[in-house]
Amino acid sequence: MKFLKIQNGISTKNVLTIFTLIIGIIIIMPILFILIESLNLKSFDFSSSLLNYFFSTFKLVFYTCFISIIFAVVPAWIITFSDIKHKNIFDLLNILPLAIPGYIMAFTYADILGFNGYFDIFLQRNFNTRLSLDVLSLEWLSFFLALSLYPYIYATTRISFKLIGGTYIGLSEILGLSKIKTFFKIILPLSISAIFSGTMLVIMEILNEYGAVNYFGIKTFSVGIFKYWFSMDDKSTAIVFSLLLLIIVLCLMWGLNYIKKNDEKIKYNIKNLNHNYKKKYENKIISFGIVSIPIFFGLIIPLIFIIKNVKKNFNIYDWGELFSVFINTFYIALISSIIITVISFFILSVKRYNKTNKINLLTIFLSTGYAIPGAVIGLSFMLILQYLSPNLNFLMGTITLLIYAYIFRFIAVAIFPIESNFKQQPLKFDELGKSLNLTSTQIFTKINFPLSKFAIISSFLLVFIDVFKELPLTLILRPFNYETLATQAYQYANEEMLSYSSVYSLSIIVVCSIIIILSKLIFKSKI
Amino acid sequence: MNKFVILLLSILLLGCNSKKNKNEILNIYSKRHYQVDKDLFKKFEEENNIKVNVIKASSDELIERIKTEGENCPADLLITVDAGKLYKAANEKLLEKINVNDINGNVKEELVDKNGFWIPITYRARIIAYNPIKVNIQDLSTYEDLTSKNWENRVLVRSSTNAYNQALLSSLVAHHGEEVASQWCNDLVSNFAREPKGNDRDQVRAIVANIGDIAIVNSYYIGLLKSSTDSLDRKIGESVNVFFPNQAKNERGAHVNISGLGLLKNAPNKNNAIKFMKFITSEYAQEYYTNNSYEYPVNKNVKPSNIIAEWGDFKIDNLDLNELGIKRKKAIEIFENSKWN
Numbered sequence: 105m106k107f108l109k110i111q112n113g114i115s116t117k118n119v120l121t122i123f124t125l126i127i128g129i130i131i132i133m134p135i136l137f138i139l140i141e142s143l144n145l146k147s148f149d150f151s152s153s154l155l156n157y158f159f160s161t162f163k164l165v166f167y168t169c170f171i172s173i174i175f176a177v178v179p180a181w182i183i184t185f186s187d188i189k190h191k192n193i194f195d196l197l198n199i200l201p202l203a204i205p206g207y208i209m210a211f212t213y214a215d216i217l218g219f220n221g222y223f224d225i226f227l228q229r230n231f232n233t234r235l236s237l238d239v240l241s242l243e244w245l246s247f248f249l250a251l252s253l254y255p256y257i258y259a260t261t262r263i264s265f266k267l268i269g270g271t272y273i274g275l276s277e278i279l280g281l282s283k284i285k286t287f288f289k290i291i292l293p294l295s296i297s298a299i300f301s302g303t304m305l306v307i308m309e310i311l312n313e314y315g316a317v318n319y320f321g322i323k324t325f326s327v328g329i330f331k332y333w334f335s336m337d338d339k340s341t342a343i344v345f346s347l348l349l350l351i352i353v354l355c356l357m358w359g360l361n362y363i364k365k366n367d368e369k370i371k372y373n374i375k376n377l378n379h380n381y382k383k384k385y386e387n388k389i390i391s392f393g394i395v396s397i398p399i400f401f402g403l404i405i406p407l408i409f410i411i412k413n414v415k416k417n418f419n420i421y422d423w424g425e426l427f428s429v430f431i432n433t434f435y436i437a438l439i440s441s442i443i444i445t446v447i448s449f450f451i452l453s454v455k456r457y458n459k460t461n462k463i464n465l466l467t468i469f470l471s472t473g474y475a476i477p478g479a480v481i482g483l484s485f486m487l488i489l490q491y492l493s494p495n496l497n498f499l500m501g502t503i504t505l506l507i508y509a510y511i512f513r514f515i516a517v518a519i520f521p522i523e524s525n526f527k528q529q530p531l532k533f534d535e536l537g538k539s540l541n542l543t544s545t546q547i548f549t550k551i552n553f554p555l556s557k558f559a560i561i562s563s564f565l566l567v568f569i570d571v572f573k574e575l576p577l578t579l580i581l582r583p584f585n586y587e588t589l590a591t592q593a594y595q596y597a598n599e600e601m602l603s604y605s606s607v608y609s610l611s612i613i614v615v616c617s618i619i620i621i622l623s624k625l626i627f628k629s630k631i
Numbered sequence: 632m633n634k635f636v637i638l639l640l641s642i643l644l645l646g647c648n649s650k651k652n653k654n655e656i657l658n659i660y661s662k663r664h665y666q667v668d669k670d671l672f673k674k675f676e677e678e679n680n681i682k683v684n685v686i687k688a689s690s691d692e693l694i695e696r697i698k699t700e701g702e703n704c705p706a707d708l709l710i711t712v713d714a715g716k717l718y719k720a721a722n723e724k725l726l727e728k729i730n731v732n733d734i735n736g737n738v739k740e741e742l743v744d745k746n747g748f749w750i751p752i753t754y755r756a757r758i759i760a761y762n763p764i765k766v767n768i769q770d771l772s773t774y775e776d777l778t779s780k781n782w783e784n785r786v787l788v789r790s791s792t793n794a795y796n797q798a799l800l801s802s803l804v805a806h807h808g809e810e811v812a813s814q815w816c817n818d819l820v821s822n823f824a825r826e827p828k829g830n831d832r833d834q835v836r837a838i839v840a841n842i843g844d845i846a847i848v849n850s851y852y853i854g855l856l857k858s859s860t861d862s863l864d865r866k867i868g869e870s871v872n873v874f875f876p877n878q879a880k881n882e883r884g885a886h887v888n889i890s891g892l893g894l895l896k897n898a899p900n901k902n903n904a905i906k907f908m909k910f911i912t913s914e915y916a917q918e919y920y921t922n923n924s925y926e927y928p929v930n931k932n933v934k935p936s937n938i939i940a941e942w943g944d945f946k947i948d949n950l951d952l953n954e955l956g957i958k959r960k961k962a963i964e965i966f967e968n969s970k971w972n
Binding site: 580 | 658664684686687691695696698703705790792825826827828832833836837839840842855959960963967972
């Protein structure tokens with residue numbers, strides 16, 4: 105009997121592993137497709153163009169990350185370690201720029217700072233001078249993108265700073281280290297993996313960006329993939345570009361894992377005392393100013409202009425259309441995020457219990473979907489359908505295919521929080537459960553699931569926000585007459601009707617903000 | 632929990648079946664994304680009691696989608712803003728020949744596809760907008776002349792990834808061959824006032840901002856600026872003049888491109904598609920187009936709107952517009968090897 109039980113256990117384990125692998129492989133088909141296609145490449149000219157694309161992509165990534173890190177780390181440091189008031193509000197305001205999609209941020213600023221933009225007119229009216237600024241450049245775009253992406257780094261860094269607690273700082277004070285030295289010698293090294301995790305998301309977002317880079321005339325890999333694939337019918341170069349993107353992302357993820365592993369050696373379990381430097385009055389004003397800068401540029405300014413535009417067009421909006429588009433978007437975001445969260449929780453649970461390399465590898469591949477340009481994913485899906493069978497093409501233009509593509513694209517977003525939560529639940533808990541004679545199912549339902557509840561909720565909310573804002577995939581895979589807030593906002597902005605598009609942008613921002621605030625409230629009351 | 636799963640599944644399956652609607656419909660894949668089109672689709676729906684379903688995306692993406700969908704493709708018509716893309720679709724054997732007689736034969740013959748695979752909806756010229764204070768009109772002549780020393784640091788144009796520029800260069804490849812076109816491209820780059828960026832309207836704005844003196848842009852953008860509800864845009868539109876290049880006696884005429892449509896091979900609602908073609912080339916629709924989007928009408932009986940009529944008549948480059956698709960790959964290769972980003 106005992107023997108049978110073990111046999112059963114093993115086979116259930118195997119079945120689960122195989123089942124997970126099948127689900128995973130179905131999800132990562134676009135990546136497999138790129139890999140298979142790249143094996144079939146006969147020749148490729150590595151010469152000039154590739155380097156151009158590589159350097160401008162690198163430059164954009166580097167500048168944006170640099171600015172984002174400054175916007176994120178400095179306020180996070182001040183908010184954590186100074187006795188600044190209303191910390192919760194500052195926390196929230198520093199996360200909220202995430203609600204503004206990168207392309208909307210870039211278009212809005214290009215409009216404000218462009219020729220005959222608000223700023224130019226202000227100068228003309230008040231100072232009788234004109235703005236001689238050309239904001240349509242790589243450097244400015246980095247700034248605009250950083251404004252909407254820095255919250256990713258802020259969030260991870262802030263948590264890490266909080267965990268460091270007062271003891272380390274107290275020790276460094278006793279040792280006579282200055283604040284700056286403490287920051288660079290203690291706080292920063294201890295938080296490097298958190299900063300890098302956030303930066304990783306920022307990099308993936310930049311690599312996936314298409315709308316804004318195209319408008320700003322910057323040759324990134326996404327732009328290159330489009331150009332070669334379509335305009336030049338040169339699929340092999342497009343595949344090489346996609347492959348390169350994949351390799352870059354895989355390397356970054358490997359680096360992140362490496363840093364995280366090192367990090368695990370550091371123990372945070374010293375008493376988690378809050379520590380505030382005693383501040384002089386004038387320092388408070390400076391701190392307040394520094395903390396407000398990213399909020400001012402990332403949230404307040406764009407919001408003022410978007411609201412101003414909405415007011416301007418208030419009487420000509422088709423409110424019925426807005427409502428139906430809103431419902432569409434809400435509905436698809438809700439369904440997709442439920443499915444995505446459930447799948448990622450399932451896969452990660454199986455990974456936790458069955459430590460096989462195959463599933464480890466699978467989760468790494470699953471996470472790369474986030475960096476592949478949405479439109480490339482869309483096209484890969486089409487080509488896969490073409491390859492597999494003509495009988496499958498009835499799937500084109502269905503919500504089902506669109507959701508499938510969202511799963512591939514956003515599963516990484518759901519994986520990150522759940523995985524890091526699992527890491528915080530030592531296997532000892534499971535062993536304890538076993539010693540109490542609990543079955544695997546009971547361990548799962550009584551121990552793991554309740555402990556993961558908040559990670560699951562946060563995964564769900566993050567995915568919801570992402571799907572809600574998603575643009576390129578939706579544009580290419582959507583059914584007839586199907587619009588989301590993002591497609592509407594983008595299309596109107598693209599038609600050079602930015603001010604009309606504002607109501608759609610505002611709806612995205614409002615909903616995403618509500619969700620961010622909601623998740624903050626939930627976590628505050630429960631943790 | 633079970634109920635929830637069933638609900639979820641039924642919602643997903645609903646997505647699969649959404650296409651099987653038996654009412655009178657017309658399915659359009661369109662690159663055009665203007666308000667004018669929306670208005671005209673609505674008018675067509677009202678007049679014919681046919682529901683128009685639309686998916687808007689870039690032409691290349693739509694062509695790829697049609698290929699994927701194969702025989703199951705629900706679309707009847709493909710609308711693009713570039714003859715080159717219609718050539719591409721025809722070349723991929725996605726289009727069916729259109730009998731021009733079906734659409735009353737009132738479309739300008741020189742703009743109709745010689746192979747019969749597509750018809751034009753509107754046309755536009757790639758013109759030179761110039762600052763009348765700083766540029767003497769006598770100095771302007773041809774696209775080819777824009778490479779002369781006279782225009783050093785004065786030329787504005789958008790990025791080479793844009794289909795309008797690709798079409799212009801394709802026409803130069805077709806007329807002069809690869810080598811001359813390539814030389815033209817390189818020489819023009821050295822006359823740029825700044826790195827190419829923004830859209831066509833941004834080039835016109837840059838003239839007014841004194842960043843450059845002349846801009847290569849599509850004609851209708853000037854019309855849109857002049858008629859804008861925004862007083863500043865109107866002012867910008869008024870501040871520049873329009874010049875049609877290559878108009879001299881021995882010259883070929885200004886480069887034009889069409890916005891057009893092709894009938895898809897597996898179109899499930901062919902009759903409705905033909906009704907739509909008649910409608911869209913009718914005097915009503917053509918007048919609506921020219922008066923609202925400031926493109927040139929393709930119906931012989933319709934006059935251009937007042938705003939664009941002010942610029943006067945011009946000679947059109949009579950190049951077979953399919954050449955804009957045939958020479959496209961070469962043109963992009965030239966762009967790739969030049970410094971025109």
